[in-house]
Amino acid sequence: MxxxxxxxxxxxxxxxxxxxxxxxxxxxxxxxxxxxxxxxxxxxxxxxxxxxxxxxxxxxxxxxxxxxxxxxxxxxxxxxxxxxxxxxxxxxxxxxxxxxxxxxxxxxxxxxxxxxxxxxxxxxxxxxxxxxxxxxxxxxxxxxxxxxxxxxxxxxxxxxxxxxxxxxxxxxxxxxxxxxxxxxxxxxxxxxxxxxxxxxxxxxxxxxxxxxxxxxxxxxxxxxxxxxxxxxxxxxxxxxxxxxxxxxxxxxxxxxxxxxxxxxxxxxxxxxxxxxxxxxxxxxxxxxxxxxxxxxxxxxxxxxxxxxxxxxxxxxxxxxxxxxxxxxxxxxxxxxxxxxxxxxxDLQPAVVERPGAVALPTVRGEVEMRGVWFRYPEPRSLSGGRTGDRFGDSTVRIDRPDGVAAPVPDDAWALRDVSLRVEPGQLAAIVGPSGSGKTTATYLVPRFYDVTRGAVLIDGHDVRDLTLDTVTGAVGMVTQEPYLFHGTIRDNLAYARPDASAEEIEQAARDANIHDRILSFADGYETVTGERGYRLSGGEKQRLAIARVLLADPRILILDEATSALDTETERLVQQALERARANRTTIAIAHRLSTIHDADVIFGVEDGQVVEQGTHDELLAAGGLYARLYVEQFQSGRGPRRADERRADVSV
CATH class of the missing domain: 1.20.1560.10 (ABC transporter type 1, transmembrane domain)
Structure with a gap:
């Protein structure tokens, strides 16, 4: 408030x-x-x-x-x-x-x-x-x-x-x-x-x-x-x-x-x-x-x-x-x-399709941010009381004493003047400390939110000028905690493409390194996942989420710390699945373990809602900035480089 x-x-x-x-x-x-x-x-x-x-x-x-x-x-x-x-x-x-x-x-x-x-x-x-x-x-x-x-x-x-x-x-x-x-x-x-x-x-x-x-x-x-x-x-x-x-x-x-x-x-x-x-x-x-x-x-x-x-x-x-x-x-x-x-x-959606919005027949996968400023909007909840509390459900009206919107303090901006560009087919990584705005930036690409100022573009088109079907069809996402509804594995996978054939579903599962594991279950693809997928392990849920995205076949893939909190063997399986998923796609990865982005075409360092550096792995190490500091903290710690599977990074969203 x-x-x-x-x-x-x-x-x-x-x-x-x-x-x-x-x-x-x-x-x-x-x-x-x-x-x-x-x-x-x-x-x-x-x-x-x-x-x-x-x-x-x-x-x-x-x-x-x-x-x-x-x-x-x-x-x-x-x-x-x-x-x-x-x-x-x-x-x-x-x-x-x-x-x-x-x-x-x-x-x-x-x-x-x-x-x-x-x-x-x-x-x-x-x-x-x-x-x-x-x-x-x-x-x-x-x-x-x-x-x-x-x-x-x-x-x-x-x-x-x-x-x-x-x-x-x-x-x-x-x-x-x-x-x-x-x-x-x-x-x-x-x-x-x-x-x-x-x-x-x-x-x-x-x-x-x-x-x-x-x-x-x-x-x-x-x-x-x-x-x-x-x-x-x-x-x-x-x-x-x-x-x-x-x-x-x-x-x-x-x-x-x-x-x-x-x-x-x-x-x-x-x-x-x-x-x-x-x-x-x-x-x-x-x-x-x-x-x-x-x-x-x-x-x-x-x-x-x-x-x-x-x-x-x-x-x-x-x-x-x-x-x-x-x-x-x-x-x-x-x-x-x-x-x-x-x-x-009567609540009007904040993200709507503009009249005359353009539907792109094909998407190349270019992603660009031009001078993006973003702050999270005031919550529009009718649940009453304080947002997120446990009290009340009455309708309230928020009145400013002077009727004029207050100026936005600097710390209210989640992103400030962010500009970046990812070419079609590139692997781009975003790194930074917790709360720096990494996930927020990726949420703007599929229009989960609209920018406050500036523009997010796909193939040179402002996403606000594209049809919602174009945007949702072009962008796929694998999150740190994938959501599975209470249903069969087949139903959860087919959610991405209800018209997909059994062969297409199984091929997506193979590409995600989960097909053999599914067949090991007594009911195979008819296995019920349980609420939020609680009957499956974290790695199994993550690979199912990757298979679901592969089935949708988007041109732009966003990976939000998709390998965090996994054991070494499971991470290897998931990483192999992600490498297949990135093929012929523009990929934006929020990096949890820096070892997974050594081969990224471009790495963006984000801090306090701003892009403070960008370049390749070698270029950023040589620059000695944010990325180099995070790399040293993660892999050396005064004892020399270590393999990524020997230590988990402490770099979160």
């Missing part, structure tokens, strides 16, 4: 002001399913219209068939027809309801799948800096928990609102037609109920956000502590109990918030239900007063059939009204979750 910056939590007014555009974006998720929604609307209106007919049939049963108002005998024929209609209508509405529910479930779950896919695809476009500043568990929580939390809104809410609204409107119109006086009594407290509900909704919205933040923290703890690396660290330092207590505290907070969210509004709904429960008694009282003349205008209008039909409607009105209140409350609650999802979708 910049010095002098302040962290301001979004206020209630800011959150409320954001509701309208959020609702519009939610509606846009359903836009691809307009035709199905029209069918749902037709089904809802038809069902509500049919249901509203039943009270009038009930009145006809009493006032025309059983107890005719003209004093005549009961009409059994009319009664049979009316009863037949009263039996047929529920059957028809049930069939309509089944079709409506199928359409609703299809639309809602499809929209939710679209949202999840959209969020995942958007996260794939984010720059590397975003992921270094955001907990993996927090990202997983938004993809899983937050999207799951809005499931009801997308699958049921729209239909529920429409259905119950139509039902309520139809019921109220019917009640007014039967008796406007009794209708006024039924709805007299509704404005007060609506006002209270809005207050309850705001409270639920805040609790929903805090609940999801707590759930996100729990997911992050789980991801950190129960991964292979986390379990290994816990066991090494005996922290199992403290990790358990850490999870237990987060779990207790989650339970407390869930209870608070579940209980918010319960008193309100209990009050509403109580009012509806006693309303029939009040209706009977009011009807009695009207029939006896104590209240004007009701003696002739209120028949027994009218009273029965009205109380039937009043009973039917209760459930839709309660459902409308509850679903409106759910919508207000879900808005907090939608905002959390849209926060990620």
């Amino acid at each position: 910049p010095r002098g910056a302040q962290v301001t939590h979004l206020s209630r007014e800011e959150v409320a002001a954001a509701d309208s555009p959020v609702l519009g974006r939610i509606a846009s998720l359903l836009r691809p399913y307009r035709r199905q929604l029209v069918l749902v609307c037709v089904a809802v209106v038809a069902g509500a219209a049919l249901t509203s007919v039943i009270p009038f049939l009930t009145r006809a049963v009493f006032d025309q068939a059983l107890f005719p108002t003209d004093g005549g005998p009961a009409d059994l024929g009319l009664l049979g027809r009316l009863v037949g209609l009263m039996c047929l209508i529920p059957v028809v509405t049930a069939l309509i309801s089944v079709g409506q529910n199928w359409l609703t479930a299809t639309i809602g779950n499809s929209a939710m799948a679209d949202l999840r896919s959209q969020l995942f695809a958007h996260l794939q476009t984010m720059e590397l800096a975003f992921f270094t500043a955001t907990k993996t568990g927090a990202i997983q929580s938004r993809l899983a928990n937050d999207v799951a939390g809005v499931r009801t809104v997308l699958t049921d809410t729209a239909t529920t609102i429409l259905q119950n609204t139509v039902t309520v409107v139809a019921a109220v119109v019917s009640m007014v037609l039967l008796s406007w006086q009794l209708t006024v009594l039924t709805l007299v407290l509704m404005p007060a109920f609506i006002a209270i509900q809005l207050r309850v909704g705001r409270r639920r919205q805040k609790l929903a956000r805090r609940t999801q933040e707590s759930l996100s923290e729990m997911t992050a703890i789980t991801e950190e502590s129960l991964s292979v690396s986390g379990i290994l660290l816990s066991k090494v330092f005996g922290r199992a109990e403290s990790e358990t207590e850490r999870y237990r505290e987060a779990n207790r907070e989650q339970a407390r918030l869930q209870v608070a969210q579940a209980m918010t509004g319960r008193t309100f709904f209990a009050t509403v239900q109580t009012f509806f429960a006693i309303t029939p008694a009040l209706i009977y009282l009011l009807a009695g007063l009207m029939i006896t003349g104590s209240l004007p205008g009701g003696a002739d209008a209120l028949t027994a059939g009218t009273l029965v039909a009205f109380t039937t409607l009043q009973a039917r009105l209760q459930m839709p009204l309660l459902q409308l209140m509850r679903v409106t409350l759910d919508v207000q609650t879900s808005l907090a979750l939608f905002r959390r999802i849209f926060e990620y979708l």
Whole structure:
């Protein structure tokens, strides 16, 4: 965070002001399913219209068939027809309801799948800096928990609102037609109920956000502590109990918030239900007063059939009204979750393809840096709190007191005025002490980051003017700690080229000195590597990573200390694989052991983010600068030169 910056939590007014555009974006998720929604609307209106007919049939049963108002005998024929209609209508509405529910479930779950896919695809476009500043568990929580939390809104809410609204409107119109006086009594407290509900909704919205933040923290703890690396660290330092207590505290907070969210509004709904429960008694009282003349205008209008039909409607009105209140409350609650999802979708990637970007049909492999200055951007994490800490998941806004970006101090630059050139097919090495900017420089070539000033060029083209496919297809990388996902060896290799044949995969493995080792496993290429490749040794993982790059066949190869932390025999195998990998490719190697770069075409010495020297091995030794100093420290140490396999260098990224 910049010095002098302040962290301001979004206020209630800011959150409320954001509701309208959020609702519009939610509606846009359903836009691809307009035709199905029209069918749902037709089904809802038809069902509500049919249901509203039943009270009038009930009145006809009493006032025309059983107890005719003209004093005549009961009409059994009319009664049979009316009863037949009263039996047929529920059957028809049930069939309509089944079709409506199928359409609703299809639309809602499809929209939710679209949202999840959209969020995942958007996260794939984010720059590397975003992921270094955001907990993996927090990202997983938004993809899983937050999207799951809005499931009801997308699958049921729209239909529920429409259905119950139509039902309520139809019921109220019917009640007014039967008796406007009794209708006024039924709805007299509704404005007060609506006002209270809005207050309850705001409270639920805040609790929903805090609940999801707590759930996100729990997911992050789980991801950190129960991964292979986390379990290994816990066991090494005996922290199992403290990790358990850490999870237990987060779990207790989650339970407390869930209870608070579940209980918010319960008193309100209990009050509403109580009012509806006693309303029939009040209706009977009011009807009695009207029939006896104590209240004007009701003696002739209120028949027994009218009273029965009205109380039937009043009973039917209760459930839709309660459902409308509850679903409106759910919508207000879900808005907090939608905002959390849209926060990620609104993040603009820092590394994007420019309009009119050039796609190179062939890449020669020339790499150049011209006056490159680079500083790491401020973390753009929405995980809240301090970047990388274990607290909070609330949305924050960073405000500078003066609104002006502060000048960048010299020590904030990771690279300063770096210029270098690597010809096609050359082996270039970058050496320097820890933290000098070696890895940072290589990250700029495949556009993991964009330069702050200056330019990185491939074949004379600024990488920012090339299509992303051109850049990613031209540059391959083998890192110090290669990543293998939980799958078979064949799947891990084919990740570089999904269309590669079995023969091509095996040839890449042979070139990487790993084919025979793979065949020694019981399942061969179908051997499961385990999470992050933990079932394999470091050398095996490294050679698989080399095979994967060979399968991709890039013209530019970056080796980031690919032989560090390996035993002598494994290093020999990996070094042989790397020599094959470098053939006919431009190679940029961050050197850990200087013995591996004696034959480099050009060596760049980097210190404090600057290229301080360049030349061949012999030229740099003769110059007596940074490279010579590192060489002496590594191989002589006052006792004469030693072989590279006798001593590991203490030169890291």
